[in-house]
Amino acid sequence: MSSVTRMMSMVLSLQIITAFFFITATVSSSDSSQPGGFTMDLIQHRSKSNSSSFRRSNIDNQLRATPYADVAFDTYEYLMKLQIGTPPVEIEAILDTGSEVVWTQCLPCINCFNQSSPIFDPSKSSTYKKIRCTTPDQSCDYDVVYGDKSYSIGSFVSETVSIKSTSGQSYVMPETIIGCSHNNSAFKTSGSGIVGLNWKPLSLISQMGKHMLGAISYCFSPEGTSNINFGSNAIVSGEGTVTTPMFKKKEGPGLYYLNLDAVSVEKTRIETLGTPFHASDGNIVIDSGSTLTTLPASYCSLVREAVEKFVEAERVTSKDGTLCYKTNTMDVFPVITMHFTGGADLVLGKTNTYMAVNGGDICLAIICGPTIPLPGGVDAIFGNRAQNNFLVGYDDSSRLFSFKPTDCGVKQDIPRDSVSAASFLQFNITFVLFIYVLSLIRL
Template sequence: MNTLSFLILSFFSLCFSISFSHAVVVLVLNLFTATPQNHHSTIVNAAHRSIIRVNHFYKNSLASTPESTVIPNTGSDIVWLQCEPCKQCYNQTTPKFNPSKSSSYINIPCSSILCHSVRSTSCNDQIFCEYTINYGDDSHSQGDLSVETLTLDSTTGSPVSFPKTVIGCGNNNTGRLEVQGSGIVGLGGGPVSLITQLGSSIGGEFSYCLVPLDNKESNTTSKLSFGDAAVVSGDNVVSTPIIKKDPSVYYVLTLEAFSVGNKRVEFGGSSEDGDEGNIIIDSGTTLMVLPADVYKNLESAVVDLVKLKRVDDPYKLFGLCYSATLDEYDFPLITAHFKGADVELHSISTFTQALDGLVCLAFLPGGAIFGNLAQQNLLVGCDLQQGTVSFKPTDCTKV
């Protein structure tokens, strides 16, 4: 494959750095802090909303340029930053991106084909193209659609620049992103996602490996890779097709069933029913979200196997909780049976320590999303040319 290799590593939770002319952008995977207070509040907040911006950021800078921190999201299709001048912005501890200080920043005019290729753009009486994006947690960004030069570090040690990368310069933003976060980088399948824009340079391949939520090693990080460095291979790799559906931003897979121990829980709308594509895999959603009937049957299967005292969640967010800790009880293995790929999910991926002495099933009824808790300690690779997502059990703290 004649592609550039991008394997981006860092200390703590930096995934890779991007330079927009005079401002450095640091992309940070959705991570969690290991402290009990933040751990518990993060889980509670995650249950409140379908997309959560989790609260562990590592800051870095390139030379003496300003820094900011941005969150990658496989369920989003646009790269946007909070920009000056800001009409309405959420609190941010790092400097906002100032396009007036960039020599390569250009607003996209309304007459441009780019303006009309992006969802939720408008012009009204404006000369320049505006974008609007809304997320499932009621977060919102609105601003100017523009192009800017993007620079990635590579495994060769030489930065690689991508001129005229489409970004959103948001000056009207609301939501629940942490104060360290300055925007979102879309890794989805839409026309202006980072993956689509990098195109043949990465051969349509990227992968990530999420360290466990309870990881206590301060010098480990989740990893995000592009191109040849993103190939998932070796023993125990399983792959499942990506199903093309509208909107194209989402990576849609076919989940046929779960197994809880030896009990199989069918997932409606499987390929056997002639309806492929029934669940989204999303690094920007924390919990596993399932259709109500599937959730009910899975919860029942868990109850049959877990011989612990069942207690109510004081926040009334989780449907199934026990008086226990994750360390003291052997919770059952849950296997996700994707089309052609059986993925084993251990207790760190399916149960969460919501409070001290309170363990809850990390699933919610209401949709169909394979969230990032379930992806912990899995090397997840997306090959858009082959149209597959691959999974490999991996100790992500050692990648």
């Protein structure tokens, strides 16, 4: 190679590298806070609660508590860490696919519950902005009532919300609409609020924008680490994955519906067909904020009867009629399978469907609801206890739910954040080009 040719090759290579650095720097600076997908760990909070007061989250009081009062079930809540304001203040809030509003307790607090972290002080945040609404005093207030009659009252505000992924990358959401709550009641949580994740406009996933594809997935562990995935990281695939259609209904705005075709108790299959519970456009709401699964009374009684025929242990009498037995082993109970439309058959583990209560008895963790459908047409809930050890995906673009049996307490091979993966690729390409230039110089 002549010296002129070699020099031209070197100049061309340097121009390529310079252009590459310019392009990647531009991409990194514009997208660093907007990855196409990321993953973060969740915190599990567990407490005792009467079956009449477990929190079944749903806005506008569409649900009400069951009449059961004398069985103390464990309540499971999965908390998500968020950073609010500038400078950022870290909070922990309940993950809730059954509601819309993202809110945290704020000063001044008229009526606040105890939380483990300091209450957010808007006066110390430079990015806090009040929102004006078309009301006489231009205030923009909200009043959210949940299924157990707990409530949050406050004002909608604009604030910066940051989420730190497991890789350490921060996902920053400037001018996010959140609820600043000044009056709350009946919450029993170590967190400071709720992260609404339904499909309505003010939920967290909706405010993340189209680049997150409206996609979330989570893996709830009964013990150990749980996590949640957003965007491209939320794709559920691989061996054992099953899918079922997602339904949205005017009667239950914002809620995610599945269609339950049948429930099997061991080999006894109980069809919804021929019962008032049968539907083809969604008959059960999936809710990450509710612990127990609820079925309408008439259909639930058929499931209970099948369980009763199978179990030979001594029955424990309870005032509320909850199906309980005096036993210290799950082995006496039948396996329950939920059959969703499209061939999505979820074989539930014993801990998904039975719970130890009252210091020794074991009860069926499926609650029979009222005989009349609740407001909003909701009379069945698929709770987070039954979802344990499944990777559960919500894909709003395809209108599909995905379920994959997974040991959620074991660290999974989690996809890199999109930005981290892009940076890794950029480094590799740059390194190859650098080696190429060195080889030219040596020539």
